Amino acid sequence: MRKYLISVAVVVSVAVVTSSTVMAAGDVVKPPKQEWSFSGLFGTFDRGSLQRGFQVYDEVCSACHSVRLLAYRNLMDIGFTEEQVKKIAAAKEVTDGPNDEGEMFQRPARLSDRFVKPFPNKQAARAGNNGAFPPDLTLMTKARVGGAHYLHALLTGYKEAPKGKKLAEGMSYNLYFAGNQIAMPPPLSEGGVEYADKTKATVDQMSRDVTTFLAWAAEPELEWRKRLGVKVILFLLILTGMLYGVKRKVWADLH
Amino acid sequence: MSDSKFKNPIVAWIDYRLPVFSFMEHELHEYPTPKNLNYWWNFGSLAGIILVIMIVTGIVLAMHYTAHTAFAFDSVERIMRDVNYGWLIRYIHMNGASAFFIVVYIHIFRGMYFGSYKSPREILWILGVVILLTMMATAFLGYVLPWGQMSFWGATVITNLFSAIPIVGDSIVTLLWGGFSVDNPTLNRFFSLHYLMPFVLVGIVVLHIVALHQHGSNNPIGIDTKSPQDTIPFHPYYTVKDMFGLGVFLILFFGFVFFAPNFFGEPDNYIEANPLVTPPHIVPEWYFLPFYAILRSFTADAVIYLPISWLMSAKLAGVLAMFASIMVLFILPWLDHSPVRSARFRPLYKQFFWLLIIDCIILGICGAKPAGAPWTYIAQAATAYYFLHFIVIIPLLGFFEKTKPLPTSISEPVLKGGGGSSSAANAKPMEEA
Numbered sequence: 001m002r003k004y005l006i007s008v009a010v011v012v013s014v015a016v017v018t019s020s021t022v023m024a025a026g027d028v029v030k031p032p033k034q035e036w037s038f039s040g041l042f043g044t045f046d047r048g049s050l051q052r053g054f055q056v057y058d059e060v061c062s063a064c065h066s067v068r069l070l071a072y073r074n075l076m077d078i079g080f081t082e083e084q085v086k087k088i089a090a091a092k093e094v095t096d097g098p099n100d101e102g103e104m105f106q107r108p109a110r111l112s113d114r115f116v117k118p119f120p121n122k123q124a125a126r127a128g129n130n131g132a133f134p135p136d137l138t139l140m141t142k143a144r145v146g147g148a149h150y151l152h153a154l155l156t157g158y159k160e161a162p163k164g165k166k167l168a169e170g171m172s173y174n175l176y177f178a179g180n181q182i183a184m185p186p187p188l189s190e191g192g193v194e195y196a197d198k199t200k201a202t203v204d205q206m207s208r209d210v211t212t213f214l215a216w217a218a219e220p221e222l223e224w225r226k227r228l229g230v231k232v233i234l235f236l237l238i239l240t241g242m243l244y245g246v247k248r249k250v251w252a253d254l255h
Numbered sequence: 256m257s258d259s260k261f262k263n264p265i266v267a268w269i270d271y272r273l274p275v276f277s278f279m280e281h282e283l284h285e286y287p288t289p290k291n292l293n294y295w296w297n298f299g300s301l302a303g304i305i306l307v308i309m310i311v312t313g314i315v316l317a318m319h320y321t322a323h324t325a326f327a328f329d330s331v332e333r334i335m336r337d338v339n340y341g342w343l344i345r346y347i348h349m350n351g352a353s354a355f356f357i358v359v360y361i362h363i364f365r366g367m368y369f370g371s372y373k374s375p376r377e378i379l380w381i382l383g384v385v386i387l388l389t390m391m392a393t394a395f396l397g398y399v400l401p402w403g404q405m406s407f408w409g410a411t412v413i414t415n416l417f418s419a420i421p422i423v424g425d426s427i428v429t430l431l432w433g434g435f436s437v438d439n440p441t442l443n444r445f446f447s448l449h450y451l452m453p454f455v456l457v458g459i460v461v462l463h464i465v466a467l468h469q470h471g472s473n474n475p476i477g478i479d480t481k482s483p484q485d486t487i488p489f490h491p492y493y494t495v496k497d498m499f500g501l502g503v504f505l506i507l508f509f510g511f512v513f514f515a516p517n518f519f520g521e522p523d524n525y526i527e528a529n530p531l532v533t534p535p536h537i538v539p540e541w542y543f544l545p546f547y548a549i550l551r552s553f554t555a556d557a558v559i560y561l562p563i564s565w566l567m568s569a570k571l572a573g574v575l576a577m578f579a580s581i582m583v584l585f586i587l588p589w590l591d592h593s594p595v596r597s598a599r600f601r602p603l604y605k606q607f608f609w610l611l612i613i614d615c616i617i618l619g620i621c622g623a624k625p626a627g628a629p630w631t632y633i634a635q636a637a638t639a640y641y642f643l644h645f646i647v648i649i650p651l652l653g654f655f656e657k658t659k660p661l662p663t664s665i666s667e668p669v670l671k672g673g674g675g676s677s678s679a680a681n682a683k684p685m686e687e688a
Contacts, residue, residue: 135526178535218525221342226513229509232509233506240505240506243498244502247495247499250491
């Protein structure tokens with residue numbers, strides 16, 4: 001009886017597992033895993049990559065995509081000095097007001113301002129992008145299965161459409177996008193930005209940098225979280241070890 | 256007052272007027288507990304501690320949260336970014352919900368394995384099932400609050416279930432929503448109720464403990480304690496054991512909180528709710544997946560639906576089956592009429608117990624998969640087996656199972672075992688710490 005039940009259980013679980021792998025294979029390719037400076041128990045964001053990534057966002061992505069949850073002051077967390085950030089902010093215009101005359105007015109952005117959005121509203125964003133809405137990028141690495149791996153794969157995953165695959169007007173073929181048709185044209189091109197630190201701006205490099213920047217934008221607490229986590233876990237290991245000793249001692253007279 | 260059992264005069268003075276110290280002495284220190292409880296008995300107190308953690312973090316989160324469709328998502332992100340330690344508090348609360356369900360599910364299955372629901376502990380068990388239902392309601396309400404895509408669409412799917420009720424269904428749904436779709440009134444009342452439910456939960460937990468202390472804990476052997484030799488005082492023996500268990504739990508728990516805080520979550524919930532865009536694949540949180548699978552397995556062409564197809568729609572059948580999957584637990588003490596409690600002495604029951612666990616895991620996997628072959632068929636078979644287990648197999652085992660002879664007392668196997676750690680000496684897989 002027992003053997004019979006066990007074999008039934010094994011057969012069922014094998015069936016479940018194999019069919020799930022079959023399901024996973026569609027025409028969308030799983031993004032390959034990358035090494036990231038911020039992965040692992042002790043990972044931290046590579047400061048150089050973060051700053052280059054900001055440059056890529058600022059010069060390329062920000063033409064269409066907002067990062068509405070970030071404020072300019074947050075940039076001081078990734079190694080820019082206050083002066084540098086003030087300069088970055090001052091180059092942007094924000095609408096403020098109303099002033100004493102009841103008028104709205106434009107002024108340069110300050111540290112406390114949120115990142116300026118490329119479009120005033122969703123309708124304007126769609127109108128400027130062939131009907132497609134460029135999503136906000138602040139939480140992108142948390143909001144997609146595969147996170148940073150997916151983002152990098154997507155940015156570098158533009159290919160010629162295979163023969164027989166018909167693309168709608170203005171769409172591009174992407175190996176990793178659901179359905180393989182993406183409204184965003186290939187955003188990165190070789191040498192698209194000129195890095196201040198002389199890093200060669202290949203598509204792969206820019207994609208890695210901007211992905212690192214967006215991973216930070218999504219989880220600005222990541223380094224603090226992991227640092228604190230190591231301390232908490234070490235403390236708990238010692239405490240629990242000691243509690244085990246106390247337990248043994250208290251129970252000793254029973255055994 | 257001089258004859259008070261408390262030496263400290265202040266304690267004695269207070270206790271004479273308000274016997275809180277006598278109460279603690281009686282319920283914690285003297286409270287006789289079987290001496291052979293294994294580590295599976297840690298999960299009850301652990302669940303209580305998690306409830307406290309959830310209430311404390313929840314109250315702090317509520318100080319910073321805004322229950323309005325236009326601000327809810329951003330207020331949660333503000334907690335994550337700008338509130339001091341906000342990310343920690345939120346991640347504890349978020350992962351705490353998952354931990355709560357893991358711990359409570361283990362607690363329930365422990366009760367099933369060792370027959371803790373049997374006389375005289377039926378009401379204790381029933382209160383436990385009420386706690387589970389209340390927890391599920393609380394978790395569902397709470398999941399809606401961050402107002403992500405899964406919050407919104409989960410709320411839409413689950414509230415829509417009530418529309419399957421004949422005649423009054425649509426009115427009930429409108430009442431739940433406070434309008435004609437999931438919108439701001441829905442979010443507001445869900446927040447209000449999410450804040451209320453945990454305190455209801457505390458009340459039921461107190462009753463659960465009162466019922467527990469009436470006859471004391473069951474134990475791995477499942478026979479009643481017969482003499483003082485069989486029991487030890489709860490404090491310090493089980494307080495220290497529970498503390499150690501808590502330490503182990505916290506290591507695992509904070510491992511997730513600090514290093515994989517979104518492990519149990521759905522990426523889609525980091526996209527703000529949008530009533531115009533349906534996510535390609537709506538799934539509830541993992542702890543609801545087995546129930547979701549039962550709900551979805553009642554399709555119009557399902558074999559399990561055929562016998563009742565003349566009576567009701569497939570949707571209503573699915574909703575009723577989902578609720579019935581928990582309701583059946585209420586009558587478990589009477590479905591199982593075997594006089595032997597512990598599975599250690601019930602060779603057949605033990606195997607069916609593990610089959611039920613496997614069945615629940617399969618249901619969970621099916622619940623996570625998109626509807627369609629082969630998952631729907633697997634889910635249908637697993638659903639059928641789930642009810643077969645409780646309604647047919649369990650009662651039949653009471654008639655046909657040959658149980659092993661029971662020891663005469665808890666102390667007997669311990670004394671025979673000749674020392675060593677009492678339960679670990681002849682531990683079976685389930686009993687290993």
